[in-house]
Amino acid sequence: MIIDCHGHYTTAPADLQKYRDSQIAGLKDPAYVPQKANLKISDDQIRDSLEGAQLKFQRERGTDLTIFSPRASAMAHHIGNETTSQNWTQACNDLIKRVVDLYPDNFVGVCQLPQSPGVAPVNSAAELERCVKELGFIGCNLNPDPSGGNWTAPPLTDKHWYPLYEKMVELDVPAMVHVSSSCNPNFHATGAHYINADTTAFMQFITGDVFKDFPTIKFIIPHGGGAVPYHWGRYRGLAQDMKRPLLPDMMKNNVFFDTCVYHQPGIDLLFKVVPRDNILFGSEMVGAVRGIDPETGNYYDDTKRYVEALGLTDSEKKKIYEGNARRAYPRLGAILDKKK
Numbered sequence: 001m002i003i004d005c006h007g008h009y010t011t012a013p014a015d016l017q018k019y020r021d022s023q024i025a026g027l028k029d030p031a032y033v034p035q036k037a038n039l040k041i042s043d044d045q046i047r048d049s050l051e052g053a054q055l056k057f058q059r060e061r062g063t064d065l066t067i068f069s070p071r072a073s074a075m076a077h078h079i080g081n082e083t084t085s086q087n088w089t090q091a092c093n094d095l096i097k098r099v100v101d102l103y104p105d106n107f108v109g110v111c112q113l114p115q116s117p118g119v120a121p122v123n124s125a126a127e128l129e130r131c132v133k134e135l136g137f138i139g140c141n142l143n144p145d146p147s148g149g150n151w152t153a154p155p156l157t158d159k160h161w162y163p164l165y166e167k168m169v170e171l172d173v174p175a176m177v178h179v180s181s182s183c184n185p186n187f188h189a190t191g192a193h194y195i196n197a198d199t200t201a202f203m204q205f206i207t208g209d210v211f212k213d214f215p216t217i218k219f220i221i222p223h224g225g226g227a228v229p230y231h232w233g234r235y236r237g238l239a240q241d242m243k244r245p246l247l248p249d250m251m252k253n254n255v256f257f258d259t260c261v262y263h264q265p266g267i268d269l270l271f272k273v274v275p276r277d278n279i280l281f282g283s284e285m286v287g288a289v290r291g292i293d294p295e296t297g298n299y300y301d302d303t304k305r306y307v308e309a310l311g312l313t314d315s316e317k318k319k320i321y322e323g324n325a326r327r328a329y330p331r332l333g334a335i336l337d338k339k340k
């Protein structure tokens, strides 16, 4: 089985964005009270939004199951207040649940969290619990920078985050460390802010004691771990100077990178330096980079091609495509085993 650990509902029906637009427009009116969504999206609209996109690419590329979450760039936790974020998040998560119910063989849900700048992360615990226990989701996307590019929150290793980590551990779900849109013009969202955040999160993990304090907690750092594989020697050296654990020991059962690196040399390097027990297959389709690479004639985000070209053994491929995902998402196994 080939599990794509990284997919977002980037093609959601227009009504979802209409609701969001009305939320944002309402913020200009001081008398506005944020409303919960009352979306009138039909099952057919959901099917239409997926059949020509994510499902088509799954079939064409030969992947089986996508771990699916709301559109990351649209989380925009910096917009409005906690209630704005709460209502928006619930609407997005409920729509993912409908996708999973319509296509249980193709998608498993991961939730957005109702984070908001300056608000304690633990305030997202109730929505996480609802998504895991009531909607059957297996993880969450955790935004390390709810300010959208201004980095006003403490590092992920700070006790600020710990009460939410306790809930993740209790529910046995991982978080993909995933920023959202950038309201800082210095950082292009998917080209700079995302990659910065991935790199930043990894460096934070090196310096802190999260995995000593939460031995079973799991984080996925997407986009191939940002700049980390390319600068592996720098991070090894920094960890050594700081008398921190070796990187493979630090990552072990706690930190995973995906394969959302959109060219062969990048994937070659990822597999050369990062332990193979810590790499999950992912494509982030339909996502940030949607074009066809003129050098190869293939979609940039058709990441399975790059993995196939590595010449891995069958058992290594099984690990990258399925085994590691089962380890990173402990609740996935029960869902997969039920399908058999």
Ligand SMILES: [Zn+2]
Pocket (backbone or CB within 6 Å): 006, 008, 072, 178, 222, 284, 287
């Ligand atoms: Zn993503």
